[in-house]
Amino acid sequence: xxxxxxxxxxxxxxxxxxxxxxxxxxxxxxxxxxxxxxxxxxxxxxxxxxxxxxxxxxxxxxxxxxxxxxxxxxxxxxxxxxxxxxxxxxxxxxxxxxxxxxxxxxxxxxxxxxxxxxxxxxxxxxxxxxxxxxxxxxxxxxxxxxxxxxxxxxxxxxxxxxxxxxxxxxxxxxxxxxxxxxxxxxxxxxxxxxxxxxxxxxxxxxxxxxxxxxxxxxxxxxxxxxxxxxxxxxxxxxxxxxxxxxxxxxxxxxxxxxxxxxxxxxxxxxxxxxxxxxxxxxxxxxxxxxxxxxxxxxxxxxxxxxxxxxxxxxxxxxxxxxxxxxxxxxxxxxxxxxxxxxxxxxxxxxxxxxxxxxxxxxxxxxxxxxxxxxxxxxxxxxxx
Amino acid sequence: xxxxxxxxxxxxxxxxxxxxxxxxxxxxxxxxxxxxxxxxxxxxxxxxxxxxxxxxxxxxxxxxxxxxxxxxxxxxxxxxxxxxxxxxxxxxxxxxxxxxxxxxxxxxxxxxxxxxxxxxxxxxxxxxxxxxxxxxxxxxxxxxxxxxxxxxxxxxxxxxxxxxxxxxxxxxxxxxxxxxxxxxxxxxxxxxxxxxxxxxxxxxxxxxxxxxxxxxxxxxxxxxxxxxxxxxxxxxxxxxxxxxxxxxxxxxxxxxxxxxxxxxxxxxxxxxxxxxxxxxxxxxxxxxxxxxxxxxxxxxxxxxxxxxxxxxxxxxxxxxxxxxxxxxxxxxxxxxxxxxxxxxxxxxxxxxxxxxxxxxxxxxxxxxxxxxxxxxxxxxxxxxxxxxxxxxxxxxxxxxxxxxxxxxxxxxxxxxxxxxxxxxxxxxxxxxxxxxxxxxxxxxxxxxxxxxxxxxxxxxxxxxxxxxxxxxxxxxxxxxxxxxxxxxxxxxxxxxxxxxxxxxxxxxxxxxxxxxxxxxxxxxxxxxxxxxxxxxxxxxxxxxxxxxxxxxxxxxxxxxxxxxxxxxxxxxxxxxxxxxxxxxxxxxxxxxxxxxxxx
Numbered sequence: 001x002x003x004x005x006x007x008x009x010x011x012x013x014x015x016x017x018x019x020x021x022x023x024x025x026x027x028x029x030x031x032x033x034x035x036x037x038x039x040x041x042x043x044x045x046x047x048x049x050x051x052x053x054x055x056x057x058x059x060x061x062x063x064x065x066x067x068x069x070x071x072x073x074x075x076x077x078x079x080x081x082x083x084x085x086x087x088x089x090x091x092x093x094x095x096x097x098x099x100x101x102x103x104x105x106x107x108x109x110x111x112x113x114x115x116x117x118x119x120x121x122x123x124x125x126x127x128x129x130x131x132x133x134x135x136x137x138x139x140x141x142x143x144x145x146x147x148x149x150x151x152x153x154x155x156x157x158x159x160x161x162x163x164x165x166x167x168x169x170x171x172x173x174x175x176x177x178x179x180x181x182x183x184x185x186x187x188x189x190x191x192x193x194x195x196x197x198x199x200x201x202x203x204x205x206x207x208x209x210x211x212x213x214x215x216x217x218x219x220x221x222x223x224x225x226x227x228x229x230x231x232x233x234x235x236x237x238x239x240x241x242x243x244x245x246x247x248x249x250x251x252x253x254x255x256x257x258x259x260x261x262x263x264x265x266x267x268x269x270x271x272x273x274x275x276x277x278x279x280x281x282x283x284x285x286x287x288x289x290x291x292x293x294x295x296x297x298x299x300x301x302x303x304x305x306x307x308x309x310x311x312x313x314x315x316x317x318x319x320x321x322x323x324x325x326x327x328x329x330x331x332x333x334x335x336x337x338x339x340x341x342x343x344x345x346x347x348x349x350x351x352x353x354x355x356x357x358x359x360x361x362x363x364x365x366x367x368x369x370x371x372x373x374x375x376x377x378x379x380x381x382x383x384x
Numbered sequence: 385x386x387x388x389x390x391x392x393x394x395x396x397x398x399x400x401x402x403x404x405x406x407x408x409x410x411x412x413x414x415x416x417x418x419x420x421x422x423x424x425x426x427x428x429x430x431x432x433x434x435x436x437x438x439x440x441x442x443x444x445x446x447x448x449x450x451x452x453x454x455x456x457x458x459x460x461x462x463x464x465x466x467x468x469x470x471x472x473x474x475x476x477x478x479x480x481x482x483x484x485x486x487x488x489x490x491x492x493x494x495x496x497x498x499x500x501x502x503x504x505x506x507x508x509x510x511x512x513x514x515x516x517x518x519x520x521x522x523x524x525x526x527x528x529x530x531x532x533x534x535x536x537x538x539x540x541x542x543x544x545x546x547x548x549x550x551x552x553x554x555x556x557x558x559x560x561x562x563x564x565x566x567x568x569x570x571x572x573x574x575x576x577x578x579x580x581x582x583x584x585x586x587x588x589x590x591x592x593x594x595x596x597x598x599x600x601x602x603x604x605x606x607x608x609x610x611x612x613x614x615x616x617x618x619x620x621x622x623x624x625x626x627x628x629x630x631x632x633x634x635x636x637x638x639x640x641x642x643x644x645x646x647x648x649x650x651x652x653x654x655x656x657x658x659x660x661x662x663x664x665x666x667x668x669x670x671x672x673x674x675x676x677x678x679x680x681x682x683x684x685x686x687x688x689x690x691x692x693x694x695x696x697x698x699x700x701x702x703x704x705x706x707x708x709x710x711x712x713x714x715x716x717x718x719x720x721x722x723x724x725x726x727x728x729x730x731x732x733x734x735x736x737x738x739x740x741x742x743x744x745x746x747x748x749x750x751x752x753x754x755x756x757x758x759x760x761x762x763x764x765x766x767x768x769x770x771x772x773x774x775x776x777x778x779x780x781x782x783x784x785x786x787x788x789x790x791x792x793x794x795x796x797x798x799x800x801x802x803x804x805x806x807x808x809x810x811x812x813x814x815x816x817x818x819x820x821x822x823x824x825x826x827x828x829x830x831x832x833x834x835x836x837x838x839x840x841x842x843x844x845x846x847x848x849x850x851x852x853x854x855x856x857x858x859x860x861x862x863x864x865x866x867x868x869x870x871x872x873x874x875x876x877x878x879x880x881x882x883x884x885x886x887x888x889x890x891x892x893x894x895x896x897x898x899x900x901x902x903x904x905x906x907x908x909x910x911x912x913x914x915x916x917x918x919x920x921x922x923x924x925x926x927x928x929x930x931x932x933x934x935x936x937x938x939x940x941x942x943x944x945x946x947x948x949x950x951x952x953x954x955x956x957x958x959x960x961x962x963x964x965x966x967x968x969x970x971x972x973x974x975x976x977x978x979x980x981x982x983x
Contacts (some may be wrong), residue, residue: 012940193936221931242936260937272940279944304944310511314947321938346965353909353929371908374933375951378908378965 009056010257011087013044013079014268016066016286017104022136024164024205025200028270028284029033029066036286041075043293045082047267047282050298056265057088060254062096067123069103073111080115083267094118094253096158101139101147109154118254119158119189120151127178131167148185158250161190165227166220167195168213175223183234188250192227193242194220220371228366235274241321241369247377259318261311278305298381309383312337318377325363334384342380350375385637386566390458390595394851395485396493400515404485404547404556405461411553412445412457415626425851428437441581442593442639448559457560458639460480460580460595474580474655476502477671478595480563480638481509483556484535488514488522488544492530492819493793493852500535511559512542516548534819567637569764570980574665575599575607577634577642579944582649584703590646594634594658594660597669600641601634606661610668611653613841615661616644649706664854677725678786678857679732679836682879683739684721686746686970691720697743698722701735708735713770715879717961718748719970723770726752729836748973751882757784770866771881774867775919784860785831792826792843793819794851801846802826803881809834810885829858831885837892867892868922871914872900875964880976890915896976901925903972908933911966958977 017032017040018025030036048329061083068076071287076097083089096119097112104122112120126132132141138148144161151159161182165175182190197214197291198201206212213225228238240259245251257264266273271286280303283289292299306314312335319326333335339362340347350356355375364372395401407417445457462475481502486492503510512531518523528539543559543973545552576598583591594601601607605618620643622630635639646652685694698710709725726732732752739745755769759781768774789812794802799816803826806814811828818974819825835855843851868889870880884892893915900913902926915923938946960967 171832194932194934215650217930217932226933241934241938255939258943264940266940270941274940274943274945281941281944310947310951313951315948316941317950318938321934349909349965355908370932371930372934373950374908374930376950378967 008059009253010060011063011267014271015068015071016269017065017070023202023289027199032070039290044079044268044289046293048082050087052086059090060094062254064098067100068097069099096254101144104147120146120156121160124161125164127181128174158189161187162191164193164195165223166215171228179230182321188246190244191242224370239323259322308335310361320364320372320376326360337381342382387455388566388637389560389564390479390639391481391564392460392479392501393460393483393485397495399485399487400547407547407553412447442624445593476506478580480567484510484512484845485515485965488516488527489519492534509564511563512537514542514544515547517544518546569636570598571636573598574658574663576665578669579656588643588816592642594642595639596634596636603632607658608661610657621645649703677709682721682723682750684718684748688719697739717877717963718879745862750879754786754833771867771883783865785863787829787858787861788832788855789858790828790830790855792851792853794823795846796822799824799848805846866917870896873911877963890922897923897925897946899976900972901927903975904968906930911955
């Protein structure tokens, strides 16, 4: 184990099953079936057994999906045991897990508590009946509300709820209603994602057929602003473009690693890993994934070695998405990019327009977050 | 000499000049049918495709007439368009007569008349020829009437033919012999020969096309160009019979070529007079004048790394196009380019097209401008053909701009519309004459600058394509010209500055602002686009900032995909021109500048 890279890495465990696949989802998911989930759990454990060579030590573990709550707690435990048995991980590694509201019950909550879950992330998405139907969700607003309440009562360190906004024709009032309802429940963490129509999803097909009319950029902007002002006034601060927490302790310890180039290891279908220099990813197909592991082979599908220029570009792109902003000093010393000097007039303009703050770091304001991609595009790094 | 005839064919575009030339060449057996191709005298692809003649050419034909004698016919092919009128003039100077070709269905057109006047200026003998008589729409009676009324020629002299179907060609040849005079001149006198055009041959250098007036040109002779004063030795002399045929001498009255070791077209002046070094003529042949550019535009390569290629391409074009002028310019927005001078819009068009087709260049052209004569308050006079060099309004005493006399031929029913158009184009002394029943000629004195903007297209629109247009230069007249600057995000885009009449400044500025607002993508900040005169805003548009441009989710698997997209977008950005912190795509410049011609 090489301690230099080892300390504080993240482990991601992908559980691809859902009781039904939502029409906007582009993750590696498949409908739950008892036989395939048994095969998958075995394969995942098999893959973990092959991963010892990766020489990373973890202090966060994240069950994502799909819906990890679609698996029985015993299966999750078996996977965790395999991970802990083969990979160096901190005794008190912080464990997070995504669950769907309809899977939340007192018994299930007890099970997850026993697994050692610190952060429970609930796919609430909306408190509007017709919005949930449109999104293909299987729970009602009341179930969503109950799930958050019970999760909070169960005493996890962090309970998080996801909302999706920017639905076709969405009125600001409806969104506001969902946000207020959620704020009233008072979870420690909230994620608010704008609906994105990804290629290959049923929503994308509908859009091509003209049956789904996306909200215009200006309306999206309006809703985005509403999300940020409303949550901010309720005491949730945006520590990333789509993520809000009441306190520092309430942030997702695992997810933050993606944004500052901390190494992470992914296991499971289509999972991505990053060593600080290299990124690689697993087979996205269920058969291929399971088949290769069963054949005693790592289920790798691809990898890339990142150049300094690519790492610098990522650092800028990711840094601008965070309230912590971009570490200009690090950018200069590690990658030789003097961002302020190269983009003096532009940055001055951003500061003037209230898009950014430059105080040793380059940080976007909440207005700036709304156009973070455009800002990232506009900055000249002088690398090629 | 009495067995020589030097002639040209003058005609309106599309009246069949090249086809008639083809038939005459074939009838004299100058080319075997296997090698023949249509429009044989037009060697440039562009000429063949557009059916126009850009460079003069000449062919010497042997014709055995009905009287049993063999004659030497020198057909001098001239460009038809007004932009090349200096070449037309020199070609006419080399002839004793001309065939005046009229389309049997179209009748007398603007250029027919304009060319007739030119031919009359040089006292050429004229034979009217009515072509395309076998077209269903042919109206020989009406055309005969027009020849009488509009041209003042005897319609009974007119020869009827169909060059396309080889009808009446012998009659045309006999008329050339019978009605056009042979050249006269002093065979014993000191050499005097008109250089009426020149071609560039990459192996031989300059090939001068000449018409011998007095004396004889011989191989080995020392000759002098009277205007430049340079002496050269004749390396080769002969006739052009589609290919060069060296003969060793070119006699009095003859038309042919001379090669004398001259390296580039810049070393000679078209229209110059050749004489003997030993025994120079007293006076050169009169009528020499410089071909002066009247239209200016800056050419920029679409991508700045092609600047070197553009330089080479222009140098090559210049070898064969003495009228093209260019000097290096640099624009903050578009990089390095060339300020070019042209004889007119067609010339500009042809140069642009040749650069694009023959040299594979992809170009951006600034709005065409005329040359203004500016008198400064300190009494100094300056010529300005580039908006960048237009003096500050405070220093300008007065400005004069070139006027033209526009001549527009139209069917009568469009008279009202065309008169209105002339008024909008600042036309003065607009008049009209009935040329024949139903056909009107409108003449108007208007600034050349107005013609450059969108006159052609608007004329085409209001006359539904039936209008024909021609112009001749008049004089310079006092005008109220202002410099309109276009500011994008408060920064001036130098390539878009233009000189416009004050009355039209606002509309033009607004048009530019509109086009830019349509084509510049949204940025993270508001972008004001303004048209200004000396800092005063006369037009304004705003591109709103976008409110939303960020990906919602960015976790493990999203990062690579997102970085690649960002990288691609950043590369795409390199194709944009940066003006301050605004990225202006090439398409925006194209959209703004193209509309000049294609609105």
